[in-house]
Amino acid sequence: MVKDEKPSNKIRSNYFGLTFNSPIILLSGCVGFGDEYTRVDGYSNSDVGGICLKGTTLDERLGNNAQRIYETSDGMINAIGLQNPGADYVIDNILPSLNFNETNFIANISGASVDEYVAIVKKFDNSNINALEINISCPNVKEGGVHFGNDYEMTSKIVSECRKNTKKPLIIKLSPNQSNIGMSAQKCIDAGADGLSVINTISAMSIDIKSRKPVLDNINGGLSGPAIKPIALLKVFEAYQISKKYNIPIIGQGGIINYKDAIEFILAGASLVGLGTAMFYDPLICPKINDELVKYIEFNEIKNIKDLIGNLN
Amino acid sequence: MKDSSIYIENAKVLNHQHMEGGQHIIRLESEKCSQYAKPGMFIHLKCDENTLMRRPFSVMRASKEEKWIEILYKTFGHGTNSLKLVEVGDTLNYMGPIGNGFSLSKKKTIPLLIGGGVGIPPLIFLASEIKEFCNFKPIIFFGSEVTFPFKYFPSKYMIKDFLPEVTASPDFIEAMGFVSRLASQQDYPGCYKGFIHELAEHWIKTLNTDQLDKVCIYSCGPTPMLEAVSLVARKYKIDCQICIEEHMACAVGGCAGCIVKIKDNNKIVSKRVCVDGPVFKSSTIYYE
Numbered sequence A: 001m002v003k004d005e006k007p008s009n010k011i012r013s014n015y016f017g018l019t020f021n022s023p024i025i026l027l028s029g030c031v032g033f034g035d036e037y038t039r040v041d042g043y044s045n046s047d048v049g050g051i052c053l054k055g056t057t058l059d060e061r062l063g064n065n066a067q068r069i070y071e072t073s074d075g076m077i078n079a080i081g082l083q084n085p086g087a088d089y090v091i092d093n094i095l096p097s098l099n100f101n102e103t104n105f106i107a108n109i110s111g112a113s114v115d116e117y118v119a120i121v122k123k124f125d126n127s128n129i130n131a132l133e134i135n136i137s138c139p140n141v142k143e144g145g146v147h148f149g150n151d152y153e154m155t156s157k158i159v160s161e162c163r164k165n166t167k168k169p170l171i172i173k174l175s176p177n178q179s180n181i182g183m184s185a186q187k188c189i190d191a192g193a194d195g196l197s198v199i200n201t202i203s204a205m206s207i208d209i210k211s212r213k214p215v216l217d218n219i220n221g222g223l224s225g226p227a228i229k230p231i232a233l234l235k236v237f238e239a240y241q242i243s244k245k246y247n248i249p250i251i252g253q254g255g256i257i258n259y260k261d262a263i264e265f266i267l268a269g270a271s272l273v274g275l276g277t278a279m280f281y282d283p284l285i286c287p288k289i290n291d292e293l294v295k296y297i298e299f300n301e302i303k304n305i306k307d308l309i310g311n312l313n
Numbered sequence B: 001m002k003d004s005s006i007y008i009e010n011a012k013v014l015n016h017q018h019m020e021g022g023q024h025i026i027r028l029e030s031e032k033c034s035q036y037a038k039p040g041m042f043i044h045l046k047c048d049e050n051t052l053m054r055r056p057f058s059v060m061r062a063s064k065e066e067k068w069i070e071i072l073y074k075t076f077g078h079g080t081n082s083l084k085l086v087e088v089g090d091t092l093n094y095m096g097p098i099g100n101g102f103s104l105s106k107k108k109t110i111p112l113l114i115g116g117g118v119g120i121p122p123l124i125f126l127a128s129e130i131k132e133f134c135n136f137k138p139i140i141f142f143g144s145e146v147t148f149p150f151k152y153f154p155s156k157y158m159i160k161d162f163l164p165e166v167t168a169s170p171d172f173i174e175a176m177g178f179v180s181r182l183a184s185q186q187d188y189p190g191c192y193k194g195f196i197h198e199l200a201e202h203w204i205k206t207l208n209t210d211q212l213d214k215v216c217i218y219s220c221g222p223t224p225m226l227e228a229v230s231l232v233a234r235k236y237k238i239d240c241q242i243c244i245e246e247h248m249a250c251a252v253g254g255c256a257g258c259i260v261k262i263k264d265n266n267k268i269v270s271k272r273v274c275v276d277g278p279v280f281k282s283s284t285i286y287y288e
Helices: A086-096 A116-124 A151-163 A183-192 A226-246 A261-269 A276-282 A287-300 B078-083 B121-133 B170-177 B196-204 B211-212 B223-235
Strands: A014-015 A019-021 A024-026 A050-052 A069-072 A075-078 A104-110 A130-134 A170-173 A194-198 A203-206 A221-224 A250-253 A274-275 B008-020 B023-029 B041-043 B055-058 B061-062 B069-072 B091-098 B112-115 B139-143 B151-154 B169-170 B179-184 B213-221 B239-243 B257-264 B269-272 B279-283
Touching: A019 A104, A024 A287, A069 A221, A075 A226, A075 A276, A086 A104, A086 A116, A104 A116, A116 A130, A116 A151, A130 A151, A151 A170, A151 A183, A183 A194, A183 A226, A194 A226, A221 A226, A226 A250, A226 A261, A250 A261, A261 A274, A261 A287, A274 A276, A274 A287, A276 A287, B008 B211, B023 B091, B041 B069, B055 B069, B055 B078, B055 B223, B061 B121, B069 B078, B112 B121, B112 B196, B121 B139, B121 B170, B121 B213, B139 B196, B169 B170, B179 B196, B196 B223, B211 B213, B213 B223, B223 B239
Parallel strands: A024 A050, A024 A274, A050 A104, A104 A130, A130 A170, A170 A194, A194 A250, A250 A274, B112 B139, B112 B213, B139 B179, B213 B239
Antiparallel strands: A014 A019, A069 A075, A075 A221, A203 A221, B008 B023, B008 B091, B023 B069, B041 B055, B041 B091, B061 B069, B151 B169, B169 B179, B239 B279, B257 B269
16 A cells, blocks of 8 residues: 655655655665565555665675574564675666655665675666665674774775765664764764764674573674663764764664654754664554654644754753 | 555454463454465464564464454463463454465365474364365374363274374364374373374375375474474475474564575575465475
8 A cells, every 4th residue: 555645744854865754764674675564554665764775795695594583671683694685686676676756765785895895885876776874783794794883994994985986875884882983973974974874783692591502593693672772872872973063964773663762862863763673563653653753843843853853952 | 565465453352262281272353364364374463562572373263254363372481471361352463464375286185284282273274274165185183292272082083004092183173074183292192192293104104106196294383393294295205385483573574584494496595484484395495
């Protein structure tokens, strides 16, 4: 079912030349390649401002062995391991099937080397994708991922090399698994980032005390959900202290499950807000959050949601 | 854009039955899911408002006319332990029906249904569908390590050249006019003492070549059981469809949390249990 009616213009905003009908961005790894949730009656991609496609590498990846997910207190740990069909397949077979009139589609790119990042960026640069999100913070792969994100020099190098090879908006997904996220934000901005995603999942594990084995086959995974919200909120606040000097928007994310959470992230400095784990709980949550955001804005006599960004008393 | 096929329902609990072994059967109102559910498909249920993740449960029965579905569950973790507290008249939220169900082959007129533990429900549904839509005569084997979630007694149907001491058959299967037997490692009266795949193999050995050619196995249960059933199928060159259980997050194909490795043209690929399955041909599963 496609809804003709788009969300209110009170929550509409523009960043990097793109219009976001809602501040909600569906996060990479949670919503497949953009059309998986359209199986659900009542769901529409038009209800969100953007969709980050599943993490894509240069070549196809099988991902980690099962068990890949585990529920924890108010959260979940996942170790999918970047299962994806490879950049060429995504560009040739998946992008043509997406309806770009409904929302913005953002590719999420992962590599095990600078060369791999650059090669994928070049491929997507020639596609109709709206923006690129560079993942330097995946906690579930053996090479690259979070190791790159925690190394400021490597961060600079990846971002600057990607920047040289694309004119598309470049968003860098930062890791919470580092001591100074502000420094990381600064390096990304200096190297040419247009936006920041804050935060990726937090490295975590679970143990089965009966078998005395790690629950996940990969041993470690990424913790998401409401359990990480206070951490994510602080990281957004810290990154915003840097990004606001350059007018670089942040996609705040980490445990948002309702409009109150979304407002908190926006007040901490996020321009857009990411939803992932919440979709597993309620696939129809986005229009509800949109409606409640509009009510909040109207009640507080604010013109547009942009006026709330970083607007802490 | 895909055709909408998964419905989200806020449904009243019509019945909630509690049995031995921490087993429960819950009947839910269902406007949509009841109309489209097929054996092997499942629902993704919010056990309570405070549990973040939904839980997948196979549909055990569905009534198009009366608009309800039934699931069987066993209490295991905090989700199912909170589900057991739900009372008749309460409302539960679920998504469904999800996945690809079993596919009955017209040529395979002797369906062999093998269900273990909480893998029994989709085969109860399949048995009902066979009764309603086919003139096949299935043989049904169920196994459990806790008290079976139904009554059973010595069957009135004899099986030629089969284990004479194994006579236990569920009352409702018997009422359908189908032949069934039970297996358990426990010492339950009339049940085969051992694994369910062993019981199935005893029966397969009673068949002649022509009969064997008409058999197709439909199975659901724990992974080691399905692996053993798959080996029996391979040994006797029997077509076999298995319904896989895996931990799930989204259940719509978005997260790739629930995967199974499949052999595809000499290559191993990861398939999502939720939407690519949960039913797969056993011959395609890659067991490491």
